[in-house]
Amino acid sequence: MHKHHRLFSNPCLSISCLGGLREVGRNCFPIHFKQEDFWIEIDCGKAPGSLGAEDAIVDQEAHVSKSSSHYLDSLKDILHKIKHLFITHSHLDHAGALPEFYAMAREVVGDDNLPILHLSPFGEKMTEAMFEYNEQEFPQIAKLEGLCSSVSLSNLVKVTSFTVPHSIPGTKSFIIKVKLSGDKWFKVLFMSDFRLQENYGGSQMAQVMVDVLCAERPFDIVIADMLYCDRPGYTQSEDETVSTVGKVLGRLLVKGAKQIIVSGFASNLERWQMIGKKARDLGIGSFHPKGTAMETVWGIGESLELFDGEYLGFGSELIACTGSQAEPYAVLTLASLGESQRLRLHKEASIILSSEIIPGNEAPVVEMVRRLSAICSEGYAVVSPSTYRALGTNPPENVFAQANIHNSGHGSQLDIKLLLQLAKPEFVIPYHVPIGKQGALGRFLDSLGVNYFQPTTMLGLDS
Ligand SMILES: [Zn+2]
Known part of the structure; x- marks a missing residue:
């Protein structure tokens, strides 16, 4: 069985990663809340090298390298405890394995115990098309409405979602909070694929994002897309x-x-x-x-x-x-x-x-x-x-x-720097960074003086 990497662990939660850390593709981050013993998963990306004809329906932005396609199998042992699945956006490297995931979940835990799928209204329609293509029933969903909304998952865990600028509508990022004692919370910011641009680009969406992050900062952990950690400046608008x-x-x-x-x-x-x-x-x-x-x-x-x-x-x-x-x-x-x-x-x-x-x-x-x-x-x-x-x-x-005829949905160095200045994290977990860019990533994060997760100092493996 494929093991997944545990990125972080403390007495209240652990964060793992099935893929997406040092590659573009199969983003999948299971999070375990230890006191109440349940899991959520963020994103469910298509396994690398398994892109098929359905990609004509939801086209593929990201470069996907070749690797195993059965990475979801390692979720089988914890499936009965995964209560919620949050999707940042419907690019295939973040949502493309949803039909496979729910087919597996139906087999393992049955129709009545499937994780609730949380996604934006645009994500819902895009994902429905994907399930239709696979001739599969659509699971129960909870819509992430508006530019910002919050949901309590249990007595101790609360998730706030907010919209961020990317190259597809309704891209969501998440603040996951676990209650410690009194009014103290352990706070994780899961930042989807994003770009910020100078002064956040000036949209209402960006203003809401800045307000939410300012209200909740500092974060104990920030997990963020850093694909273009090697590109100077801001990503073009x-x-x-x-x-x-x-x-x-x-x-x-x-x-x-x-x-x-x-x-x-x-x-x-x-x-x-x-x-x-x-x-x-x-x-x-x-x-x-x-x-x-x-x-x-x-x-x-x-x-x-x-x-x-x-x-x-x-x-x-x-x-x-x-x-x-x-x-x-x-x-x-x-x-x-x-x-x-x-x-x-x-x-x-x-x-x-x-x-x-x-x-x-x-x-x-x-x-x-x-x-x-x-x-x-x-x-x-x-x-x-x-x-x-x-x-x-x-x-x-x-x-x-012709120069400037295209721009990426991923932020460059200044976009990333702006996010980290805004969120004031204790500890950073970069993802979406191919192995060939890990050296550049280290140099960039060192220059910013932040504490970050290095795959070479991996905490260990979770089964
Ligand atoms: Zn994307």
């Missing part, structure tokens, strides 16, 4: 990305473009919403999604009134679709092979890839860009500088590089 996309659209319209295709991740509704506004301002006649993933996610966004995307008019046409990573079943990939029923490319069509190549995925993207540039011989393909460099010394003449 969606505003800057969309303003860049807008400039490119303007240039293509001046050149008489009639059909423009923008490709990126379906779940980044904020970006699609803002690109829609730009398109309107530029007088583009229609903006609509093509393909199952994009149509499903836009539909969910519209049903929750998070989004009004499609509109119809006259003039040039703007299409949003997936396939920016040349995923095998995505519309743009199929269209580049002439195999898509949904998207027929004109030879005058222009294509914008609002993306960076996921490391290791260079070859399929490069081949797709070359095919697209040949089909759309009288249009243009606009890609990020790193994608352009991947084309090598002989790039097609109608492919152009």
Whole structure:
């Protein structure tokens, strides 16, 4: 049986980790409350190397490395004590193993003892689609409504959830509090994938987050996404990305473009919403999604009134679709092979890839860009500088590089520093950091002078 790492333990709780610590993928953090002897789990990510066709429905942001796919088995011994499962957001590396988890739980503890699933309204709809695809019944849920809400799990344990900025709507982070004595609490902040930006980006969501953290700090433990601990500065904002996309659209319209295709991740509704506004301002006649993933996610966004995307008019046409990573079943990939029923490319069509190549995925993207540039011989393909460099010394003449055409949902060094200044943690547990970046992570955290968990000083293994 696969063992999981115990990251922290004291008389009131222990925090373990099945995956996600030194990799991107299978995030899963079980927490044991010792006095009342029950567990919760935070996130239930897809096991690395097991991505299948359903990824066309909920597309994959993260690079996922190869490893075992049965990591959930090690939960079997404690399943009868897991009472709640909290999901930060519905990217596959955080929520993709939910159908597998509940199938296993039904077998082990039966239908009446399943953990209650806590997620945002957007997370609920996305996850429902995942269960439908797997032809599985949806478990009992508790919705994490609004920008901030709290729930008491027992006499001693309370969880507050609040929304944080990431590249998918309704991303939640959690404050887990265990009552000690009097009005003293042991406090853990579980920070989902996040980026903060300078002055927190100025949104109402960010203001609520700052208020909640200021009210609850200092934290005994902060567990946080530090994927880009090696990138200086702040992560670029969606505003800057969309303003860049807008400039490119303007240039293509001046050149008489009639059909423009923008490709990126379906779940980044904020970006699609803002690109829609730009398109309107530029007088583009229609903006609509093509393909199952994009149509499903836009539909969910519209049903929750998070989004009004499609509109119809006259003039040039703007299409949003997936396939920016040349995923095998995505519309743009199929269209580049002439195999898509949904998207027929004109030879005058222009294509914008609002993306960076996921490391290791260079070859399929490069081949797709070359095919697209040949089909759309009288249009243009606009890609990020790193994608352009991947084309090598002989790039097609109608492919152009454009800086700032994409931004990540993960914070860089200054975003992380800002979080730690805000939360004032006693002890930090970084996660989402691939093994190759562990050296950079250590140097970065040392420079901030914080106490942090080092995998080499692992406390031991929990069965
Ligand atoms: Zn994410």
